[in-house]
Amino acid sequence: SQTIHQWPATLVQPVGSPLSLECTVEGTSNPNLYWYRQAAGRGLQLLFYSVGIGQISSEVPQNLSASRPQDRQFILSSKKLLLSDSGFYLCAWTQGLHTDTQYFGPGTRLTVL
Amino acid sequence: AQSVAQPEDQVNVAEGNPLTVKCTYSVSGNPYLFWYVQYPNRGLQFLLKYITGDNLVKGSYGFEAEFNKSQTSFHLKKPSALVSDSALYFCAVFQGGATNKLIFGTGTLLAVQP
Numbered sequence: 001s002q003t004i005h006q007w008p009a010t011l012v013q014p015v016g017s018p019l020s021l022e023c024t025v026e027g028t029s030n031p032n033l034y035w036y037r038q039a040a041g042r043g044l045q046l047l048f049y050s051v052g053i054g055q056i057s058s059e060v061p062q063n064l065s066a067s068r069p070q071d072r073q074f075i076l077s078s079k080k081l082l083l084s085d086s087g088f089y090l091c092a093w094t095q096g097l098h099t100d101t102q103y104f105g106p107g108t109r110l111t112v113l
Numbered sequence: 114a115q116s117v118a119q120p121e122d123q124v125n126v127a128e129g130n131p132l133t134v135k136c137t138y139s140v141s142g143n144p145y146l147f148w149y150v151q152y153p154n155r156g157l158q159f160l161l162k163y164i165t166g167d168n169l170v171k172g173s174y175g176f177e178a179e180f181n182k183s184q185t186s187f188h189l190k191k192p193s194a195l196v197s198d199s200a201l202y203f204c205a206v207f208q209g210g211a212t213n214k215l216i217f218g219t220g221t222l223l224a225v226q227p
Contacts, residue, residue, distance in 0.1 A: 006156075034214075044157075044203070044217040059214070090156055099145045099164070099207050102215060104156035 002027035006091050006105040013112055019064075019078040021108050023091030026072065031093040033074040034102065035066055038088040050074060086112045115140045115208040119218035126194045127226050134189040134221045136204030145207035146187045147215065148178055152200050160202075163187060174198070194225045 003026045013019060025031050035047040046059045048066035056066050063082060067075045074091060089108045094100040116139045126132045138144055145164055149157040161172025168180045178189045189202060204218040 042201075042220050046214050049214065088154075092157075101147065101159050101162055103159060104149075107154070107156045109154065 002093075002095075002103065004091060004093055004103060004105040006089075006108050008108060009106065010109045011111070013081050013110065015083055015112055016080050019076070019081050019085070019110070021076040021089055021110075023074040023076075023105055024072055025093045028072070028093070028095055030071060031095055033068065034092040034094075035074065035076050036090040036092065038090060038107075039086075044090070047076070081112045083112050086110055115144075115206050115216050117146075117204050117206045117216055117218040119202075119204055119221045121221050122219075123222040123224060125224045125226065128196050129193050132191050132194040132198070132223065132225070134202050134204075134223060136187045136189065136218060138185050138187060138204075138206050140206055140208075144180075144187075146178075146180065147205040147207075148172065148176070148187075148189050149203045149205065150174075150200050151203065151220075157203060160189070194223075196225050196227050199223055199225045 005024050032051050034049045036044045037047055038044050048056055048058055050056050050068045053068050063078055065077050091105040092102040094102050118137045120135055147162045148160040150160055151157045160176050161170050161178055163170050163180045171177045176191050178187055180187050201220045201222050203220050205215045208214055208216050
């Protein structure tokens, strides 16, 4: 069966510091991968999605970036964090079509101080 | 553009009573609709989806949803609520075309009182 992992689970970083969040999927190949941010415990905002290695689509212009160095690995990065980057970051995957069910990882709680 | 609306920020229901969490949608073409549940500090868990076929969709944990094309609604229901059903519920619709993404509603907090 497929499993999705995210780490770290929680992170506290100072403003201006770099960021690297990792997401990996097991038990499947060539998944579509997604990064979301959830602010204030409610609305989900799609940040990036990827249909293959090195293929990244950005939904929201900001100081975040994403990379997909391996088939089942998706990384969210920032060179300099802002206070507004605080939130709950969720990774998700689908197999095949974008209309397929998205399955979410456990999330990373990021607090920028 | 596709969108979903969850008109209630919070729904309160007594344990054992039926529950309904409302969702309406706006799409061009056939809708692909989803319900997810989120427990505190956890990722979203898939409950059920409507792609085509029967208007009544059965999902996990005893939940079901009724697709109503004329009312453009996809309400989530359960015949008998449990305290453990208390969580945040999200409705979502797939937006195709150039963006290919899920559009989520703002979420409804379900509180089941014992």
